[in-house]
Amino acid sequence: MIRLHDVTLSYRGRAGEVTALAHTSLAVGKGEFAAVVGPSGCGKSTLMKLVTGLIRPTKGKVEVDGAEVTGPVKIAGMAFQAANLLPWRSVLDNVMLPLEIVAPHRGRLGRERDAYRTRALDLLGVVGLRDFADRYPWEMSGGMQQRASLCRSLIHEPELLMLDEPFAALDAFTREELWVVLRDLWQRLGFTVVLVTHDLREAGFLADTIHVMSARPGQIVETRRVAFPRPRPLDVLYDPAFTDLVHSLRNKIAEVRQA
Amino acid sequence: MKIAAEDITPVAFTVALFVLWEAACLLFRIDSFILPAPSQIFAAMVQYWGPLLRNSFVTLWTTAAGFLLAVAFGIGLGVVVGWSRAIYRGLYPVMIGFNSIPKVAVVPILIMWFGIGEIPAILTAFLISFFPIVVNVATGLATTEPELEDVLRALGASKLDIMRKVGIPRTGPYLFGALKVAITLAFVGAVVSETIGANAGLGHLMVQAGSNFQMPLVFAGLMALAIEGILMYAVFAVMEKRMVSWAFRSSMSAAG
């Protein structure tokens, strides 16, 4: 689904050129749940922008769905640490925002408003927000806003979901709740996910593969397959094998931060 | 309808101020030529209600005309400036520089160009009030969260889509904040221009009354200005509350 061939990306900033990524290669299969972990500032967000086509590589090639990325990919949903819901729209209208933009839907939305509404309400139901559809974002907790943000990123049924530290601002309990929400959404809808996180437990619980990045200029220095069977219950977090995985990832990160 | 203490206090304070003023004038025997007592001012307002009303309308219309020009121009230029962060960063200092020129200094030039009359007043009102609108609209657009823009661009949104769905609605609180300031400024501009060179308007009336030593009438004009100014501000404050109520309740209370 995603392929990066020897990609280098340099930003031209005020303080000269900053190489965020150098000779990075990465492959993520269709329907795979990939996690990217690494020290802060190593180019994880840059990687996300490259894959979605928001920026173009300085060198190398990015492919999504078999075609080279030359502009915004249009099959991706994105969510970030900040939910960024529009305060003048109700939760339902926020979730339906992508439908007003993405190609086949924007033309149909006027005629098939009710069908789309039902679809949005169903999706809100999956994340436990059905009763909050008519509320406004500022009436909801951070965790609820992030659930709505996830729904917004999935309403147009994208093949690719890009998540950039989506749960980083939440408390530990809410975060675990949302891991379960995301796990269930993914198992139900079967999209491909790239999840950037610095929570190693989050990566271990959710992902099929974990890619570890080095400090800037970023590179993938290690790729781990996570073997725990699906569906994974939260109890897997207390499995000794899980603790070992987190521990060895932790050491790896400490090592690349030194370097 | 229940009336809360908060609603009464401004009225009570105003009344108390007039009472104090009246008492001071009586007590210290202040010459009505220096400071007329409120009773004399109200008497002048009753006596001259015709000219006061006529000139109030002139000032109202020049203010409104200048203000509407400023809104149209200000929003247009604001959208251009706020369109991209690069334009915004380049033009913002230039605009602030322009805005620091005292517009009053331009009035004599306008009078020389357009002659004594309503046009200099309208243009002064326009000049003085349109910068806050440009700056606020541009700021509202240029400060759209970059991540939200990324979300939409990754869906294939054009710049125009992003402006329509996010930029322009989120400018609302900035715009209304600016309109409240701008209407007050336009009013100041119109009146200043009228006092320098005009043949109608409250500013003109006050200058005339002053040169005829009719102090109570000067103050009556001042009173009419105060009433007009408060009414105009109130209209926009109410409109703002109605139209962008979300901004008062969400954390994004941005206007300023």
Ligand SMILES: Nc1ncnc2c1ncn2[C@@H]1O[C@H](COP(=O)(O)OP(=O)(O)O)[C@@H](O)[C@H]1O
């Ligand atoms: N638009 C930009 N212009 C210049 N430098 C940038 C820009 N965006 C990111 N960088 C730099 O590139 C590096 C990687 O950034 P980023 O991808 O955001 O890292 P991460 O998400 O892993 O924390 C950082 O050193 C950052 O300062």
Ligand SMILES: [Mg+2]
């Ligand atoms: Mg980042």
